[in-house]
Amino acid sequence: MGISREALRYNFQFLILTLAVRLWIPAERRRVINALGLKPGDSVLDHCSGLGGNLAPLCAAISPGGRVNAMDNSPAMVRAASRLATRRRLPVTVEKADAMALPYPDDAFDAVMHTGAINQFGDQRQAAMDEILRVTKPGGVICIQDEGMSTARAATRFGRFLIKQNPMFLDPIPIELVPDGVNARVERVMADLFFNIVFRKP
Ligand SMILES: C[S@@+](CC[C@H](N)C(=O)[O-])C[C@H]1O[C@@H](n2cnc3c(N)ncnc32)[C@H](O)[C@@H]1O
Structure with a gap:
């Protein structure tokens, strides 16, 4: 008895998903974090840390001697991370905390890394950014990433599929969150599916 086309297709999709989760996404995270210019001894906040996908590359970038704090408002995510x-x-x-009221003093971190929640914050986005700015040292690096597909990617079959699952892939890049007069590097990452905004706190 041969393997059906359906079973083959299912196994192929599962293989691609597994490779993406295990290899490609971690490699992309490392690439983005390595470009932030972190150094041994730095203190970093992984903001809305979820399952902790950014933690290993952040720790690699600030070791030896640095420290990483991570926060999320979901107890299950805090436990997982x-x-x-x-x-x-x-x-x-890792601690449970709300992005709109961070439990850290002013100017506490050399860098703040945020992946994957700012699009959900709606009219609370600026409040979240104000808190990120408050806890970052002057001159510290802030990196904000979330869904934000390029027009070219949105026109592809894969792009249309993802937009159907999650319309936030069409959200515009929230460049208005960067303080006035500050130069930011703005790019697409993860195969043009996410935006990345990197700037230094004045
Ligand atoms: C898509 S996940 C991203 C997780 C992680 N940063 C990553 O890169 O895999 C978004 C996370 O933001 C958290 N979150 C959403 N709203 C939050 C809030 N107001 N304060 C803190 N965490 C929040 C969720 O619990 C979730 O774990």
């Missing part, structure tokens, strides 16, 4: 940090022996403190 804490477990990951323990399993991989990463120098990370």
Whole structure:
């Protein structure tokens, strides 16, 4: 009895998804984080850290001697990221916190990394950015990433499929969150599916 076309297609899709989650996405995260210019000894906040996908590359960038704090408002995410940090022996403190009221003093971090929630914040986006700016040291690096597909990608079959699953892929890049007069590097990452805004706090 042969394998049906349907089974082959299912296995192929599963293989592609597994490779993306295991290899491609972590490699993209490393590439973006390596371009932030972090150095050993730096303190970094992984903002809305979710399952902790940014933690290993952030720790690699600030080791030896640095520290990473991670926060998320979901207890399940905090538990998952804490477990990951323990399993991989990463120098990370994970805590439950709200992005609109961060539990850190002013100018606490050399860098703040945010991936994947700013689009959901709606009219709270500026409040979240004000908090990120507050806890970043003057001259510190802020990196904001979220869904934001290029026009070319949106016109492809893959792009249309993703937009159907999640219309936020069509959200414009929220460049208005960068403080007036500040130069920001704005780019598309992850196969033109996400935007990346990087700037230094004045
Ligand atoms: C799409 S996940 C991204 C997770 C992670 N940064 C990553 O790169 O995989 C977005 C995360 O933001 C968190 N989140 C949403 N609103 C939040 C808020 N107001 N304060 C803190 N975390 C929030 C969610 O719990 C979720 O874990």
